[in-house]
Amino acid sequence: MKRKVVISINTAWNIYNFRAGLIRSLIAEGYEVVALSPKDEYSQRLVKLGCQVVDLPMDTNGTHPGRDLLLLARYYKVLRAINPHAFLGYTIKPNVYGSLAAHALGIPVINNIAGLGATFIRDSLVTKVVRGLYKVALKRSHKVFFQNADDQSLFVESRLVAKAQTSLLPGSGLNLDHYMPPAPDDQAAKPFRFLLVARMLKDKGVEEFADAARLLRQSGATAEFHLLGDAGNGNPNAVPAERLAQWQSEGLVVYHGKTDDVRPHLAAADCVVLPSYREGVPRSLLEAAAMARPIVATDVVGCRDAVDHGVTGLLCEAKSAASLAQQMGAMLAMAPAQRARMGAAGRSKVETQFDEQIVIQKYLQALDSIVRPQQVQADIADLVPKRFNS
Numbered sequence: 003m004k005r006k007v008v009i010s011i012n013t014a015w016n017i018y019n020f021r022a023g024l025i026r027s028l029i030a031e032g033y034e035v036v037a038l039s040p041k042d043e044y045s046q047r048l049v050k051l052g053c054q055v056v057d058l059p060m061d062t063n064g065t066h067p068g069r070d071l072l073l074l075a076r077y078y079k080v081l082r083a084i085n086p087h088a089f090l091g092y093t094i095k096p097n098v099y100g101s102l103a104a105h106a107l108g109i110p111v112i113n114n115i116a117g118l119g120a121t122f123i124r125d126s127l128v129t130k131v132v133r134g135l136y137k138v139a140l141k142r143s144h145k146v147f148f149q150n151a152d153d154q155s156l157f158v159e160s161r162l163v164a165k166a167q168t169s170l171l172p173g174s175g176l177n178l179d180h181y182m183p184p185a186p187d188d189q190a191a192k193p194f195r196f197l198l199v200a201r202m203l204k205d206k207g208v209e210e211f212a213d214a215a216r217l218l219r220q221s222g223a224t225a226e227f228h229l230l231g232d233a234g235n236g237n238p239n240a241v242p243a244e245r246l247a248q249w250q251s252e253g254l255v256v257y258h259g260k261t262d263d264v265r266p267h268l269a270a271a272d273c274v275v276l277p278s279y280r281e282g283v284p285r286s287l288l289e290a291a292a293m294a295r296p297i298v299a300t301d302v303v304g305c306r307d308a309v310d311h312g313v314t315g316l317l318c319e320a321k322s323a324a325s326l327a328q329q330m331g332a333m334l335a336m337a338p339a340q341r342a343r344m345g346a347a348g349r350s351k352v353e354t355q356f357d358e359q360i361v362i363q364k365y366l367q368a369l370d371s372i373v374r375p376q377q378v379q380a381d382i383a384d385l386v387p388k389r390f391n392s
Contacts, residue, residue: 005087007369010038010077010096012062014055018044020174020285021092025051027362033369036084038077038100056080060095070099077103088112088144088372090365094132101139110372111143112365115153116174117282117304137162145368147171149282152303169368173283173308175358176292183294183349184269186342194225194334196298197271199264199286200278201234202241202257207277207300209241212249213323214277214330219254221327223334230267232260268293272341273333276305277318277326283307288356291315291348296341298329314348 007028011017017025017037028035029052037048041057048055058076061069077100081089089104091097092114101111140146140163147169148154158165196215200206208229215227234240249255261267264286268274274290274297281304287297288308297315299305309315316333319325333341 004032004034006034006036006084007088007090008036008038008081008084008086009053009090009092010058010100011092012039012060012095014039014042014044014048016093018047018051022051023175023177023358024362024365025053027366028369031366033087036086038080038096056084062093062095070095074099074103078106081107081109085109088369090114092116098132098135098139101143105139105142112368113140113143113146114171115146115148115157115282117149117153117280133160133162140167143167144372145169147364147368149173150304150307153282169364171361171364172356173288173361174285175361176285176288176352176356177358178292178353181265181268181289181292183292183345194272195228195270196225196273196275196330197228197230197267198275198277199230199267199290200276200284201232201237202229202246203234203237203239204241205239205279207279207320207326209245210277210321210323210326211275212255214327215254217323217327218331218334221331223331225334227255228267228271229255229257230259230261230264264289265293268295271295273298273330275299275326275330277320278302278305279320281305281308283356288352291345292352292356294342294345294349296333296344297348298326298333300326310347310351314344314351 009017009021009025014037017039025035035053037053037055038058040060045055058080060073073095081103086109088110089100090112091100093116097113097115101113104111146163146167148157149171151170154168154170157163158168198208198211200208202208211227218225233243246257250257258267268290274287274295276284276287276299278284278300280302283304287299287305290297291308291314297309299309299315299317300320301317302320306317309317311317316329318329
């Protein structure tokens with residue numbers, strides 16, 4: 003009898019782009035995988051991976067109590083019908099409401115705290131509410147994975163989760179065969195290109211990137227500044243579309259929107275930049291390092307896990323366009339051979355620390371350690387000859 007595993011994230015896009023390797027491995031190990039998220043254009047791609055896909059409407063950015071209670075009820079109804087071996091939750095709402103519903107049904111839960119987002123950056127009433135919800139939701143979880151030691155310590159020291167329940171993962175892991183360094187090109191034949199890959203949110207440092215670009219232009223630097231990622235429409239933290247349009251009309255930045263394949267953009271970049279305020283372990287920087295691109299990022303939780311200052315890239319102060327411009331200028335002033343050495347060191351770091359197989363094996367071990375009474379009974383029943391069951 004196949005064991006079912008539910009994977010729930012706030013978008014099917016997220017499941018497909020960040021968890022496809024895990025899904026393939028679970029299916030290869032004999033699990034039946036059910037993807038639970040709001041339906042989008044990536045839902046059908048999950049079906050092609052071999053998943054069963056269940057549409058679960060979710061207000062991903064809102065905090066309305068009524069809608070959140072409705073989401074909890076939806077999770078309870080769906081999980082009761084599926085009755086999986088385990089519930090794998092990612093992002094805030096699946097981790098909170100999906101976990102609460104799973105616990106109520108006696109379904110073991112494995113959580114992944116990939117990053118704490120805007121609610122933990124600010125000390126507000128919303129932050130206090132989210133912390134309280136996490137404390138209740140994680141209390142009975144079988145395993146809670148964190149992507150960096152700072153977040154793990156914060157949760158343990160705040161008594162949101164017991165340390166014995168927790169474990170560290172190296173980000174979401176990368177398929178290193180998918181992200182390969184491109185062949186060297188003639189850098190002298192084209193302008194130097196900085197690239198920021200992220201949703202267009204203020205907390206990702208998009209505004210500081212534009213301000214740093216302006217400072218570098220004023221200093222006489224010759225370079226291009228590119229933005230790649232979803233516009234973040236509907237997110238209260240999004241950079242207004244009018245501001246993005248103004249930067250483009252000034253010729254300050256080039257905005258490419260979102261893409262299904264980041265690799266050509268990384269290949270065309272000379273340096274990847276992420277001035278984020280806080281991260282889990284940013285996948286965009288791991289992808290950049292895997293493709294041997296030197297990095298400029300902020301010296302904050304998550305980013306410093308992905309970047310070794312002076313070795314694979316440079317770190318700057320958070321929320322400081324001047325500090326960011328200084329480090330971007332330093333990168334621009336480096337000899338091409340020095341940047342190439344940084345890129346090669348980044349690739350080596352990802353190969354050693356962030357291979358997708360490390361993440362997959364930790365999940366398989368956590369799932370193997372779960373024993374549900376009803377599963378044991380079912381396995382025994384499968385072993386008993388049919389004539390004894392008639």
